Amino acid sequence: MxxxxxxxxxxxxxxxxxxxxxxxxxxxxxxGPNLQAVMKTLGDDLCRASGALVQEDYPTLAEAARAIADHPRPGMSERLKILAGLGTDAERFRSADSAVQDAATSLAEAAEREDALAAAAHYSLLVEQCVDCHAGFRQRVRALLHP
Structure with missing residues (x-):
């Protein structure tokens, strides 16, 4: 034994x-999916949210926003490569992702209340968070994944 x-x-x-x-x-x-596939899906969901917002299609807006908030993460191999490559900026990268998720969650909640003005404000914040993350990290992450 x-x-x-x-x-x-x-x-x-x-x-x-x-x-x-x-x-x-x-x-x-x-x-898991690669980062490029995750970003493509996020872009598609953001476009779907934009269209739903201007058409006041609140169920689609909430669904698209929830898809953004709950987006899949890239595979472990890519995540480790990114976080290791970013070094001391890894926490800032994680915070940027959290900010996008928070903005998308707030957008979904506004859509569920059918509050057009709040939805527009949260959509604007969501886009701002996406642009901030891309401005701060896109080139570095690309270089890490595609040297």
Missing amino acids: ATRHRAFRTAAPSRVALGLLLLLQGVPALA
Whole structure:
């Protein structure tokens, strides 16, 4: 019995290491979408929100805003590469992502209340947060992912 437990203890770290190795090598089932795909979807959702806002289509506006707020994260390999490459600015990058999520959540809530003026203000803030993040990080992140 003790031999079996010892074998399990020695096998477990190697299984964990193998799992991490596969994850970092970008196994599709574990890697998640790449950043470019995430950004494309976010752009599509932002356009959908814009159209819904001017048409006062509140259900579509709320849905698009929630999709932005709850957007998928890039795969672990890309996230680690980005955060490591940004160094001390990694926390600022995370804060920028949180600001986008907060603005999108506020937009969704305004849409659910069918409050056109609040929705317009939150949409404007959302776009501002997106532009700020791109201005601060887009070129650096591109260089990290596509040297």
